[in-house]
Amino acid sequence: MISMILPLTFLILERMRLGLLCGHLTLRNSECDLMIHDEFDWINKIKPKSHYQSHLLEGIGDDASVYKTDASYDEIICVDTLVEDVHFKKTTLSPFDIGHKALAVNISDVAAMGGWPVFxxxxxxxxxxxxxxxxxxxxxxxxxxxEGYKMDLIGGDTVSTTDKLVISVTVTGRVEAGKRLLRKNALPGDIVFVTGSLGKSAAGLALLLKRSRNAHFTAREKRLTIAHQRPRPKVEEARVINSLNTRGALNDISDGIGSEAHEIAEASNVSIELDESSLPIAQELQSVDTAKRLEWMLFGGEDFELVGTVRENDWELLSEAMKKEGLSLYKIGTVKEGRGEVWLKKEKNGLVRLNKKGYNHFKS
Amino acid sequence: MISMILPLTFLILERMRLGLLCGHLTLRNSECDLMIHDEFDWINKIKPKSHYQSHLLEGIGDDASVYKTDASYDEIICVDTLVEDVHFKKTTLSPFDIGHKALAVNISDVAAMGGWPVFxxxxxxxxxxxxxxxxxxxxxxxxxxxEGYKMDLIGGDTVSTTDKLVISVTVTGRVEAGKRLLRKNALPGDIVFVTGSLGKSAAGLALLLKRSRNAHFTAREKRLTIAHQRPRPKVEEARVINSLNTRGALNDISDGIGSEAHEIAEASNVSIELDESSLPIAQELQSVDTAKRLEWMLFGGEDFELVGTVRENDWELLSEAMKKEGLSLYKIGTVKEGRGEVWLKKEKNGLVRLNKKGYNHFKS
Incomplete structure (x- = not known):
């Protein structure tokens, strides 16, 4: 009988007493532990006072957000999640850094499609x-x-948990209709490029894990830690690449170029040959042991540079266009016939096959 | 010096050895605890083999998803998060139920804007x-x-955590351009309606908390537990409401009608008077103690019915349109001049002010 279970509804009633802080039925008292004491105050605090995008019809405040569309653009959407003590620690990233990074990784995904972020x-x-x-x-x-991208915050959810902070950011973006850039567009003969040097984020993380973020760092070390804490998504670079109407593949480097090059090679059904001597070396990593540096460069991840391919005939065009905008671009390899393999051309030992799963397998 | 910190990079290298299971740099070994042993296999498992929506250009598989737009529709977007042991327990919801519910709460938000879900x-x-x-x-x-809505899964992120499952679902939807339904559209004189009886979800949760989901339940109890575990978002109802071109407010009931009516009253700057004797009582709750039942009905939450307002002159029209589609609709109150208050008209004691924060405040 229903009436028999009523004494056991205290959990529900207790939550009612505490107020509907985070929405929906909750099973435990944890909402009263939440440091945000009033959800409405909190929403008012984070709700933007104005918005940049004129096609936004309804932002935060109703059941969902609504915006106008324009058929001259395709919509891009992605989501990425960071978990405390898995993807960051409070000793490696400040709360500000965590916010920056959780958004940056998604903007980077939008850039990797050739588009720009909006909401x-x-x-x-x-x-x-x-x-x-x-x-x-x-x-x-x-x-x-x-702000730098005129993106508007248009929604979300704030809930309590019992253990570690979990942040999930959804980003929408736009790209001119039919002009998205995909991993599967590489063809044999293409030049492989990267928009910047690799490995700084991994080197910065190593410093932060050793000393924690409040320690003293030299100016050079600081540039490494910042590379890890506040990566700049390469939207400008992506837009220049997209503006040229050249055929090619594009990917962003979240997991290390070893893995990202594999994604292009597999999606395009080609092989990719990276030239070790052409990989740009960050000035901050010049003094690092060569083998360690190569590990970081190939498998470190989170540099959020773009890796892509372009027809050999278009290389000059692209290279000039980037230079004109003050952006860097490095030729680091070539696309060959193949079935998803990635090779590293060593200066002395010829070709070594790279395993997408990382350095250890690569060595064995 | 950078070279001094190299011995401490084992964390990074260990993660490299384990493979780039969840993307990005991780700080600890937890990824090897994850029950999903191969991210690529996993993505292939959850990746839809085909899609329903012909305007989807790129689904799961690249950096982000891309779809075409159509200016005759506005885009709707929302996100909701459920946390284990806060919003559900393994003893109250099966994994299947958790998936159903995490998606349903978002579809319900899209319905509350008058639209339909897409991705x-x-x-x-x-x-x-x-x-x-x-x-x-x-x-x-x-x-x-x-499937029932022909929605396509077009993206996401799978990461490990150390404690409780956290699931965040983003849903996009469409509504005819300019036809979104908002909370702020109520005016004095409007009739307040609800699309179904309330309180079943809270009653179902009470049963599940007492006995756990694998216990034996009578058919009547089963209908209550199902109301909690597998709520049906009211998309059809929302579409009928939207099709009539009548002015009115709309909201879905995730936090209890006490709270949702306040949202309409505040957004519209009116007061709402709910008539206790008009609130539809679920057959399954007929035998429950009256005071307890009223608590559940007003503040239980998670019924995912729609509450809204309509011009008095349009009530018959709306009511008939719903009946024609075999959908229910109940008149439960009226909109008055005011400043965001919600009142309950008791059969004997006149008007009692409802506090949006729940029953305890309401009682005091």
């Missing part, structure tokens, strides 16, 4: 050891990066 | 005590619901 939505599960000030910093890290 | 993206942080089979069930719970 973002933020879902965050917050444990009780995070203060409201820290959460505000986290949102500032996002809004400060978003 | 979804799923971000999930998985602790090590979840098996691959459970995760497959969770995705089946989503795809089975999505």
């Amino acid at each position: 973002y939505l933020v879902s965050v599960a917050i444990p009780s050891d995070w203060s409201e000030e820290e959460m505000e910093e986290l949102y500032k890290g996002m809004s400060s990066l978003a | 979804y993206l799923v971000s999930v942080a998985i602790p090590s005590d979840w098996s691959e089979e459970e995760m497959e069930e969770l995705y089946k719970g989503m795809s089975s619901l999505a």
Whole structure:
């Protein structure tokens, strides 16, 4: 009988008493642990006072957001999640950095499709050891990066959790209709390029893990830690590449070029040959042991540079267009016939096959 | 010096050795705890073999998804997050139910804007005590619901976490250009309606908390637990409401009608008077103690019915249109001049003010 279970509804009633802080039925008292004491105040705090995008019809405040579309653009959408103590630690990233990075990784995905970012939505599960000030910093890290792209925050969800902070950011973007850039567009004979040097993020992480983010760093070390904490998505670069109407593949480097080059090679059903001596070496990594540096460069990840391919005949055109905008571009290899393999051309030992799963397999 | 920190990079290298299971640099070994042993296999498992929506250009497989737009429709977007042991327990919801519910709450938000759902993206942080089979069930719970709406899964992120499962679902939808339904559209004189009886989800949760989901339930109890575990978003109802071109407010009931009516009253700057004797009582709750039942009906939440307002002159029209489609609609109150208050008209004691924060405040 229903009436028999009523004494056991205290959990529900308790949650009612506490207010509907995070929405929906909850099973436990954890919402009262949440450092955000009033959801409505909190939403008002993070809700933008104005918006950049004139096609936004309804932002935060109703059940969902609504925006106008324009058939001259295709819509891009992606989502990425960062978990405390898995993808970052409070000792490696400040709350501001975490916000910056959670948004940056998604903007980078939009760039890798040849587009530009427009809106973002933020879902965050917050444990009780995070203060409201820290959460505000986290949102500032996002809004400060978003501003540069005139992106609007248009939705999200704030819930409590019992353990680690989990932040999930959804980004929408646009690209001219039919002009998306895909991994599968590489063909044998193409030149492989990268938009910047690799390995700085991994080197920065190593420094942060050793000393923690509040330690003293030299100017050179600081540039490495910043590369890890505040990566710049390569939207400008992607837009230049897309503007030239050349055929080619594009990918962003979140997992290391070893893995990303495999994604292009597999999607395009070709092989990719990277030339070790052509890989640009960051000035900050010049003094590092060569083998370690190569590990970081090939498999470090989170540099968020773009790796792509372009027809040999279009290389000069692309190279000049980038130079004109003050952006870098390096030729690092070539596309060959194949079935998804990636090779590294060593200066002395010829070709070594790269395993997408990382350096250890690569060595064995 | 950079070279001094090299011995401490084992964390990074260890992760490299383990493979780039979840993307990005990770700080700890937890990825090897993850029950999903190969990310590529996993993505292939959840990646739809075909898609329903012909305007989808790129689904899962590149850096982001891309779809065509059509200026005759506005885009709707929302995200909602469920956390294990906060919003559900493994003893109250099966993995299939969790998937169903995580998607349903978002579809309900799209319906509350007067639109229909089109695409979804799923971000999930998985602790090590979840098996691959459970995760497959969770995705089946989503795809089975999505199928009915011809929604396509077009993206997401799968990461590991150390403690509780966190699932964040983003849903996009469409509504005819300029025809979104908002909370702020209520005016004094409007009739307040609801699309179904309330309180069943809360009653179902109470049963599940007492006995756990594998217990024996009578047919009547089963209907209550199902109301909690597998709510049906009211998309058909929303579409009928939207088709009539009448002015009115609309909201879905995730937090209880007490809270949702406040949202309409505040957004529209009116007061709402709910008539206790008009609230439809579920057959399954007829035998429940009256005071307890009223608590569930007003503040239980998660019924995912729609609450809205319509011009008095349009009530018959709307009511007939719903009946024609075999859908229910109940008149439960009226809109008055006011400043965001919600009142409950008691059969004997006149008007009692409802506090949006729940029953306890309401009582005091």
